[in-house]
Amino acid sequence: MKTTVHCGSFESERYWREKDLAALPSIPDLSGMSIVQAMDEMLFVFCGSGDVLLTRYGMNRAQVDYLHSLGYAFTTNFDPMTLKEEGAAQESLNVFELLDRLDPEGPSARLIPGGASLSPFAVLPGTHDALRRYRLLPELPDEQTVRKVNTKSYSIAMRDRLSLPNVGLVVDSVHELLHTGLLLLEKGPFLIKDEYGVSGKGNQLVDSERTLRRIAGYLESGRNKEKRIRFVLELLLDREMDFSCQFHIEQAGAISILSVQQLVNNGFSFGESQSPDKALLDRLERENYCEIMHSIGRNLYEDGYYGDVCVDSMLLRDGSIAPLVEINARKSMSLIKHSVDRYLNREDIHTVLIQVPLVSMGEARYEVLLRHLEQADILFGAGNGEGVIPLTSGTLYPPGKERPSGSKGKLYAALAYRDAAHKQELSVKLDEVLQSSGYTSLRK
Secondary structure, three states: OOEEEOOOOOHHHHOOOOOOOOOOOOOOOOHHHHHHHHHHHHHHHHHHOOOOOOOOOOOOOOHHHHHOOOOOOEEOOOOOOOOOOOOOHHHHOOHHHHHHHHOOOOHHHHHHOOOEEEEOOOOOOOOOHHHHOOOOOOOOOHHHHHHHOOOOHHHHHHHHHOOOOEEEEOOOHHHHHHHHHHHHOOOOOOOEEEEEEEOOOOEEOOOOOOHHHHHHHHHHHOOOOOOOEEEEEEEEOOOEEEEEEEEEEEOOOOEEEEEEEEEEEOOHHHHEEEOOOOOHHHHHHHHHHHHHHHHHHHHHHHOOEEEEEEEEEEEOOOEEEEEEEEOOOOOOHHHHHHHHHHHHOOOOEEEEEEEEEEOOOOOOOOOHHHHHHHHHHEEEOOOOOOOOEEEEEEOOOOOOOOOOOOEEEEEEEEEEEEOHHHHHHHHHHHHHHHHHHOOOEOOO
């Protein structure tokens, strides 16, 4: 069987973003970026036997040994992908740009067999160069097509193409932003969405004329004065529940619906991904939700895209469904959750994918955390049906210039459980184990 190489950079939207595009005001989070860059470890869930997983920082050996004990038989790099000329510029490169510049005789490059298949998290700048350099297959969609179909303006144009309810408007100047924003404020609060906003970043809630004019002033400041204005404005939907659909478009155009996952978001950011209840699935079937997803897939294919897709949707408090909130033409956290479900393959076991923000106290070691999880009898093993499956090691203590006590990190994990009571028990015990292992959970 042909080897597949899995790799990618999460928050792909930052690499698609054109440099001449004006940005909304935000506070840079350098430690958060290190966590995001270590999330590529989660791609092990897509690995088959003999596949290769390349991660930006290299994986902890204890984590790899643990995953191998669960039956994941992949090969990976333990050392970071590092260029000869190290520096801050290296941190700005995505993993494919790194691959294109790596020493071909280096440890990471030597793991890539010629003629293997590449399964990227998303097609990014540099992906096609990596395909050519390492003689990988298959063909992937054009980078500019991928950029286009991942914009917020493409998503609202798709609503019009499918005659779906559409509250989105595109503005291309500060004057339009002010004029349209003031009209929307007469109906209620609205969102300004960056073309490539992701996971809560790039969305600005506007609930007053003062806020709107402050943002307009920022966009007219020296920082953005020469840049292109393009945002999507949307009235704030009265959300009851977020959910998403994952599907795949084959290169020949066949579309396969893979799963629907319910999301518990923190504000506009990812919180948890869990299996939907029967009432939601029945509701979606009555309203031909899957047919809408097929229609989105057919239009994406007509526009030149094929590969993985995650469509964000909402159930609103008035009982209606907003089937197309955003199109994400890439893999997703919910697709990772779906892959964990496929691995477990147990109808009597539920799963939820969680993230736990935490602070490590200097002496924290991942090996100790795994040992404490096992001693507390909550570490998922190949022989038991319930427990905690840690999905990452590097995100707990992401690399940085300094390693002071109190470093921020995140644990990404899947909980496998039979009922709500055991889910709660796992969650409480996980926080206790984190505490005893040198980490303090920051989740509420």
